[in-house]
Amino acid sequence: MKLWRGKCCKDLWLFLPACLCFLFSCVKEKCRFNSDCPNDMVCKPDGTCGYECTGDSDCQENFRCVGHRCVPKGQGIRCPEDMVAIQGSFCIDRYEASRPDATATSQGTDNSKAMSRPGVLPWLVSSNAEAQSACEAAGKRLCTPQEWEIACKGPKNTVYAYGDTYDPKVCNGIDTFCRCDPYPHCYDDCGADFHLAPTGSFEDCKNDWGVYDMNGNVWEHVLGGDGRNVRGGAYNCHDSVTLHRCDYVPRTWTPSALGFRCCSSGETGGADEAFERAEDVATISEHVVEADAMQITDIEMPDEVSEVVEQGGCIGGDETPDTWSSFDLAHERDVWSDLDSRMDISDAQIKDDRGIEFFDKEEQFEVLEIIEEERGWDNAKLDDGVIPPCPDDMVLVQLQTGWRFCIDRFEASHSDATGTSKGSSPIPASRQGVLPWYPVDFQTAKTACESVSKRLCRPEEWFEACSGPDHTVYSYGNNYSATICNGIDAFCHCDPYPHCYPVCGADFHVVPTGTFPDCTNEWGVYDINGNVWELVDYGDGLEHFRGGAYNCGDSEALHRCDYDATWNPSAKGFRCCKDVN
Numbered sequence: 001m002k003l004w005r006g007k008c009c010k011d012l013w014l015f016l017p018a019c020l021c022f023l024f025s026c027v028k029e030k031c032r033f034n035s036d037c038p039n040d041m042v043c044k045p046d047g048t049c050g051y052e053c054t055g056d057s058d059c060q061e062n063f064r065c066v067g068h069r070c071v072p073k074g075q076g077i078r079c080p081e082d083m084v085a086i087q088g089s090f091c092i093d094r095y096e097a098s099r100p101d102a103t104a105t106s107q108g109t110d111n112s113k114a115m116s117r118p119g120v121l122p123w124l125v126s127s128n129a130e131a132q133s134a135c136e137a138a139g140k141r142l143c144t145p146q147e148w149e150i151a152c153k154g155p156k157n158t159v160y161a162y163g164d165t166y167d168p169k170v171c172n173g174i175d176t177f178c179r180c181d182p183y184p185h186c187y188d189d190c191g192a193d194f195h196l197a198p199t200g201s202f203e204d205c206k207n208d209w210g211v212y213d214m215n216g217n218v219w220e221h222v223l224g225g226d227g228r229n230v231r232g233g234a235y236n237c238h239d240s241v242t243l244h245r246c247d248y249v250p251r252t253w254t255p256s257a258l259g260f261r262c263c264s265s266g267e268t269g270g271a272d273e274a275f276e277r278a279e280d281v282a283t284i285s286e287h288v289v290e291a292d293a294m295q296i297t298d299i300e301m302p303d304e305v306s307e308v309v310e311q312g313g314c315i316g317g318d319e320t321p322d323t324w325s326s327f328d329l330a331h332e333r334d335v336w337s338d339l340d341s342r343m344d345i346s347d348a349q350i351k352d353d354r355g356i357e358f359f360d361k362e363e364q365f366e367v368l369e370i371i372e373e374e375r376g377w378d379n380a381k382l383d384d385g386v387i388p389p390c391p392d393d394m395v396l397v398q399l400q401t402g403w404r405f406c407i408d409r410f411e412a413s414h415s416d417a418t419g420t421s422k423g424s425s426p427i428p429a430s431r432q433g434v435l436p437w438y439p440v441d442f443q444t445a446k447t448a449c450e451s452v453s454k455r456l457c458r459p460e461e462w463f464e465a466c467s468g469p470d471h472t473v474y475s476y477g478n479n480y481s482a483t484i485c486n487g488i489d490a491f492c493h494c495d496p497y498p499h500c501y502p503v504c505g506a507d508f509h510v511v512p513t514g515t516f517p518d519c520t521n522e523w524g525v526y527d528i529n530g531n532v533w534e535l536v537d538y539g540d541g542l543e544h545f546r547g548g549a550y551n552c553g554d555s556e557a558l559h560r561c562d563y564d565a566t567w568n569p570s571a572k573g574f575r576c577c578k579d580v581n
């Protein structure tokens with residue numbers, strides 16, 4: 001609405017009647033920043049202006065009321081090693097919160113307590129309460145909004161932790177990995193490989209207090225807040241110039257990438273190197289930066305991504321390539337380099353013996369059936385009298401440890417799906433040559449599997465089925481191929497190779513199940529890498545997705561069998577598992 005307000009004021013004398021209605025709406029318009037409020041007032045989380053305090057009792061522990069603002073008393077405190085002492089008044093985690101078992105490529109699954117560690121993926125939470133419990137379990141609490149903002153603005157009270165001027169490369173935002181020279185909003189012009197990053201990945205994304213990633217990467221919950229009262233912006237926010245500000249609060253919309261960090265009141269009496277006298281803090285004038293006039297809810301996006309734009313301008317879905325895992329990919333390849341690179345020996349034999357062209361689409365399905373017959377995967381054709389361990393539409397995964405289970409051979413589809421229609425039946429099937437069932441939510445997928453006496457696959461089952469008996473990085477081997485499974489690079493406009501999509505574009509699209517005959521392994525599961533993401537049941541109440549999809553920017557990373565996505569991709573499918581008979 002600021003856009004209209006500015007226009008109104010400017011053109012008032014020329015267009016008085018037309019502007020009156022806007023003026024009325026302007027009056028009711030809520031504040032967004034303290035600079036929208038008069039004098040000593042602040043913009044409260046509900047979007048109204050008001051005094052922060054009229055006496056010390058209105059302020060939190062270790063703060064006092066000076067000129068209607070709560071300011072740190074600055075008596076000096078001691079903080080744990082993983083935290084930073086701020087103005088002698090409170091401690092704040094140096095890094096965004098992460099799970100105890102998080103790594104650079106996984107958020108982990110251990111929900112026991114929040115950690116403050118560098119180099120690991122932050123903990124994305126589904127609620128403010130979950131964040132607060134995780135902090136409490138670590139003997140901390142969520143930061144109050146005021147603590148968070150003070151720690152973000154730093155000793156120089158800047159708009160962003162690193163300064164007053166937005167820089168797309170300092171912190172992790174949508175413009176950070178641009179395909180052209182980075183500048184604010186370059187994403188609009190040329191696209192960017194924006195993605196979540198491990199904590200502390202951006203060396204300069206801090207202030208002199210040494211608190212990292214306050215701007216960008218993930219939004220951060222604050223004490224007493226909710227999904228709309230969060231701070232700092234994230235990796236996928238369209239207008240990072242505004243949304244990364246230390247004083248920006250969404251208020252009217254709920255972002256997707258919600259994390260947190262913890263604070264504590266510390267032990268009093270300690271030394272605090274970053275200590276500043278409270279009086280100095282109180283007299284620092286509020287930095288007034290005119291907000292971008294763009295209405296947050298009216299952001300225009302390029303056509304190709306408009307469908308995944310959330311209200312508020314952060315982008316969810318598969319347009320979020322996670323190129324960071326490429327670093328780990330190199331490492332993991334080293335680890336696995338002494339394993340045999342098992343590249344579908346049986347497929348090669350079939351090619352040699354029969355001279356069949358695998359990439360001839362007309363013959364693909366026929367070839368697939370031949371392969372299945374030769375491999376003896378058709379459970380119904382086992383010896384007479386033997387009860388097959390798995391139904392016909394599933395394959396048996398049998399590990400050396402003796403652990404056995406059945407998993408759908410194909411991605412789940414509606415039982416009435418065809419090669420050109422997804423169908424609508426609530427009954428799931430595991431069939432070849434039909435469009436998979438997507439998008440689907442966790443409960444629907446779970447219910448669908450249970451309706452046919454199966455269940456949603458557990459992560460360990462899904463991983464074993466994907467990585468095959470030789471534990472390869474992808475179902476088909478250790479080296480990424482742009483053409484073996486259905487990913488963003490599979491239908492490139494130039495010679496396919498990893499990441500050809502950014503270079504020359506591609507007609508990426510969902511394909512019927514089993515269209516890619518080599519996208520399998522010895523167990524016989526198809527499309528477990530790519531095509532549509534597959535929901536797995538972690539039992540933690542979150543939606544976890546595996547295997548990547550047809551439209552993931554960095555398929556090399558996201559198609560990996562060990563990649564676990566909890567952001568909300570668009571092509572959400574599933575497949576079912578089952579205990580052996």
Ligand SMILES: [Ca+2]
Pocket residue numbers: 096213214215216217218219220232233
């Ligand atoms: Ca952050």
Ligand SMILES: [Ca+2]
Pocket residue numbers: 411527528529530531532533534547548
């Ligand atoms: Ca898949």
